[in-house]
Amino acid sequence: MKLQVIVTLKKDVLDPQGSAIKSSLFNMGFKNIENLRQGKTFEITVKEKDEKVALSKAKDMCEKLLANLTIENYSVKTIKE
Amino acid sequence: MKASVIVFPGSNCDRDVKVSLEKFSIKTSMVWHADAKLPKSDLVVLPGGFSYGDYLRCGSIASKSRIMKEVIAHSKKGGLVMGICNGFQVLVESQLLPGVLIRNINLKFICKNITVKVINNKTNFTSKTSRNSVLEIPIAHNEGNYFASKDLINELEDNNQIILQYCDLTGNITEQCNPNGSIKNIAGIINKKGNVFGLMPHPERASDELLGGMDGSLIFKSLK
Numbered sequence: 001m002k003l004q005v006i007v008t009l010k011k012d013v014l015d016p017q018g019s020a021i022k023s024s025l026f027n028m029g030f031k032n033i034e035n036l037r038q039g040k041t042f043e044i045t046v047k048e049k050d051e052k053v054a055l056s057k058a059k060d061m062c063e064k065l066l067a068n069l070t071i072e073n074y075s076v077k078t079i080k081e
Numbered sequence: 082m083k084a085s086v087i088v089f090p091g092s093n094c095d096r097d098v099k100v101s102l103e104k105f106s107i108k109t110s111m112v113w114h115a116d117a118k119l120p121k122s123d124l125v126v127l128p129g130g131f132s133y134g135d136y137l138r139c140g141s142i143a144s145k146s147r148i149m150k151e152v153i154a155h156s157k158k159g160g161l162v163m164g165i166c167n168g169f170q171v172l173v174e175s176q177l178l179p180g181v182l183i184r185n186i187n188l189k190f191i192c193k194n195i196t197v198k199v200i201n202n203k204t205n206f207t208s209k210t211s212r213n214s215v216l217e218i219p220i221a222h223n224e225g226n227y228f229a230s231k232d233l234i235n236e237l238e239d240n241n242q243i244i245l246q247y248c249d250l251t252g253n254i255t256e257q258c259n260p261n262g263s264i265k266n267i268a269g270i271i272n273k274k275g276n277v278f279g280l281m282p283h284p285e286r287a288s289d290e291l292l293g294g295m296d297g298s299l300i301f302k303s304l305k
Contacts, residue, residue, distance in 0.1 A: 012230075014183070014226075014262070016184055016185070016186050016187075017188065020188055064145075065137070065141065065142075065145060066137070068141070068174065068181055070173075070179075070181045070228075070229070071181050071183065
């Protein structure tokens with residue numbers, strides 16, 4: 001089963017990389033961007049048939065390593081292979 | 082006093098720290114990250130460098146390494162732990178220190194001498210410094226921008242846990258002398274119990290006249 005984990009910065013955390021990307025896009029002519037935040041995605045294939053179990057394991061991975069809960073939020077879902 | 086310096090894959094200030102510790106008569110052993118046992122130590126130093134290539138988040142993978150279980154146990158027993166630069170990042174990722182270190186606000190790797198003000202000299206790591214004195218010590222990092230919630234910053238201030246703040250040559254703490262965007266110009270903090278210290282400046286790079294300064298040696302002299 002394949003999982004997708006998305007880790008994003010919490011709302012109040014500064015994102016200097018996101019700001020730099022936003023201003024670069026602006027200079028390229030994309031003038032209507034209101035806000036841009038950079039995040040990370042992980043695609044994880046697990047040996048697991050039960051979706052519930054797989055998702056709960058992915059949450060555990062996020063809380064223990066993939067996300068730093070002080071500054072980041074995460075979401076997990078299953079995706080098609 | 083006996084110290085252990087933890088060596089992670091990618092550590093690069095480990096031997097410099099050993100030289101500095103031994104210069105001030107602290108017997109030092111190097112301990113590999115995959116070791117299961119920490120030798121009997123009064124102090125553990127997590128050195129600077131780029132552990133695990135800074136993958137995922139700086140210090141995050143090192144914080145899960147085998148020896149860190151022992152380092153955490155050592156700190157829970159009241160043993161001294163000092164994390165310098167990448168070591169500070171490992172300490173926040175291990176939750177031995179609160180908050181987090183994010184990308185420098187100017188998105189640049191900064192390698193230069195800076196000045197920091199000693200806010201609290203009543204600690205095991207700063208006892209040989211004077212309160213409000215200014216130390217000149219180099220920094221060399223890409224992720225040294227200290228971030229924490231407002232409540233946590235208030236707590237750090239109330240408990241005198243902010244140890245070093247970036248300042249100008251005369252000790253004024255201003256936005257201009259904040260190299261990386263850290264909240265409150267924070268350069269070093271200590272835990273509530275007072276036995277775990279993390280700092281972004283490299284005292285081991287300012288502990289020999291030949292290297293251009295001795296201000297960092299005051300940190301090593303304090304470790305008694």
